[in-house]
Amino acid sequence: MANQLNLSIDRSSPVPLYHQVVQGIESAIHTGLLPPGSRLDNEIDLAAQLNLSRPTMRKAMDELVRSGLLVRKRGVGTQVVSSQVRRPLELSSLYDDLTNNGSKPTTEVLSFSHIEADAPTREALQLPAGAKVYHFTRLRKVGGKPLALMENWVRDDITPIDEAQLAAQGLYAILRNGGVNFRLASQRIGAMVANDYQAPLLETEPGLALVTMERTAVDDTGRMVETGHHVYRADSYSFEMTLVQR
Amino acid sequence: MANQLNLSIDRSSPVPLYHQVVQGIESAIHTGLLPPGSRLDNEIDLAAQLNLSRPTMRKAMDELVRSGLLVRKRGVGTQVVSSQVRRPLELSSLYDDLTNNGSKPTTEVLSFSHIEADAPTREALQLPAGAKVYHFTRLRKVGGKPLALMENWVRDDITPIDEAQLAAQGLYAILRNGGVNFRLASQRIGAMVANDYQAPLLETEPGLALVTMERTAVDDTGRMVETGHHVYRADSYSFEMTLVQR
DNA sequence: TATGTTCTCTTGATAGGACATACTGCCTTT
DNA sequence: AAAGGCAGTATGTCCTATCAAGAGAACATA
Known part of the structure; x- marks a missing residue:
């Protein structure tokens, strides 16, 4: 011993x-x-x-x-513990995960707008009527291969965001630089099949499997900062986590 | 205040x-x-x-x-925290989750055998060559609707398992009664489309989206107790969790 | 020999104190 | 009036102590 x-x-x-x-x-x-x-x-x-x-x-x-x-x-x-278990799922962005793994992700901003939040978004982010949000969709590639299609809504009273930033770095990095201290996020992971809009962007066929994730993140002041809906190619991405008995 | x-x-x-x-x-x-x-x-x-x-x-x-x-x-x-966040994903079985929600799940045992573990199973459970395991597939329904198709391998040196038990209660309950204290599990969540075998069992069509989960559970002595591959109808099931910044 | 008791080792739970550090708001100073 | 500093307050870190409870081995006894 x-x-x-x-x-x-x-x-x-x-x-x-x-x-x-x-x-x-x-x-x-x-x-x-x-x-x-x-x-x-x-x-x-x-x-x-x-x-x-x-x-x-x-x-x-x-x-x-x-x-x-x-x-x-x-x-x-x-x-x-006997075997090498995976790290637990942490509060990090896809971009962080990829760069930490040594990959070099690229981001294409497919759409970008600064608009009045619709009702579902207002509810997700707990915003009053008339509040504006950034809304954008991005395509993330690794090694030239498309991996994820991401649609996000971000409240606009934190830090200004523009298209160039989104293309250059991850959303969470931008928000952290803008003074946001993330505290927690709730997310839901599911599955769907690629539709006619998603398939060509992800360079796959309609009908192939996608992993879906919906996430809403909260900062240390209790504000809902960001909500988004992401889809990932199921053949390139899955969520690994370790659950510990309390 | x-x-x-x-x-x-x-x-x-x-x-x-x-x-x-x-x-x-x-x-x-x-x-x-x-x-x-x-x-x-x-x-x-x-x-x-x-x-x-x-x-x-x-x-x-x-x-x-x-x-x-x-x-x-x-x-x-x-x-x-401002909004009602979901409970974090815990180390529990699907059966527990469903009964806690007030549902009444039923389990159909589709196959059951006590066989010598093949190489991938031996690796997942860290068993020596020649070790035997229980192998079974189950179909879980809630309210008469099929929800999950589950295939599991369980080491046989813990507690005897038979078909009748599996039909009556959840796997984790059986193992816990057999003296297993679960400590942690690592799992991977992904997606696939239903194949010709899965679709009729889940009463859906081939080509529809399924959520997949692979899990290996470890008990308090460090033994790998159970490994399994589950698929869920994506329209009825998703994984919700809360991530907390450390 | 078999069984039950005790002893020891280790983690689990709880208490109470001391000092460090970050945030807020007020107050002073310029 | 604006900027800077300071004090108050709350959490963050770390310490010394002590008892409880579970596991397992050693030992004594029937």
Whole structure:
């Protein structure tokens, strides 16, 4: 036993101690220093090894358990989850996901307008009658292959948006630069078959399978910032996630 | 301000205090006692009102923030998220979800066998060569309408399974009764179009959209317990979830 | 030998305190 | 009147302590 994960923590760093521990254990798992199935030292010893208190150690392990990397069992111990599980679905944009994967996505803005919100949009974004929104549709390609067709509505009282920005970067990056701190999003994932409008844009045939996603995002002030309806080619995209028992 | 949510906590209950607080605030939100957008008292006052320590109060609020019901902002306070957001996707079976919704699902066992696992299954469940698994396909209906077609592989060294059980209750209930404590599951959601085998079973036409899900579940000992491939009628089912910024 | 009890190890829950840091609004100063 | 600084307030982080409860092994007893 006594898996010596000799990670060092920097008490002068602005990064919280528990988060440094999270990162340290994560990388130890990914580098294979902590192989799947191995048991960690108990919380008290680990805390002592790193000169931390047990609550701080526990908080770090809480996060790792929540993210699915560790499993705990009272009276027994804590061990690394056997297989490499996927990262949980996070609040990020498709653009972020792709660039993080090393791909180079391109975006084509198919339509762009600044219009008065219709009733369904007003309800989704909780806007008063007469409020205006940005409405646009984009086509995202990776390696020249079309992947997603995205239609979004964004409230206009946050930051100005124009077509050039949308072509150059992801929507979430634009909004974050505009001062939005996203807090949560609710989304629904389903399926449909490509219709005559979608098929040629996605370079597929009508009748082929598409993954659909509807999402509404909320910022830290409780405002509904953005709502959208996206479709993805089912042969190129799926949603992976890890569910953790509470 | 000073939203007096007069919930009472029972210190003699085996339910942890922080969880009683979670349930209390959840119900206060759902009953409208805490309307969307309202601010809660600060953590210290709330803890004092309930005769709890701040760590306990914080732990309760942590859960509510994680589940997307509350948003916190340093220096400002904590408020109820504006709109009713969906419950996050949890580690539960379709059967549980449906019965919790008041529906009465029925299950038809289309095939059932106890066979030697093939290579892909062995890999998914991390079984040695020659290990045996239960393999079965089920058709789930709600209100007489077919909803899902499910194919599963379950390791056989946990609890015996027979056809009659599968017809009467959900797979996860059977496994839980057999002593399995689920910890996490990784799943992938995508789309496909109904083929000639699926369409008549789901009482739809070949070429209509289906939502697909592949899932592998892990128990608290790190064993891969179950893997399966499910398809759902896209017109009757979709996955809803809430993503929370960490 | 089989069974039941106890002991130990580990995680789970709770308390209470101390200091850090971010946001808001007011008040002062220019 | 506008800009800057300061204080108040709330959450964020971290600590020391302590008891509870589950699991499993060791041990004693019938």
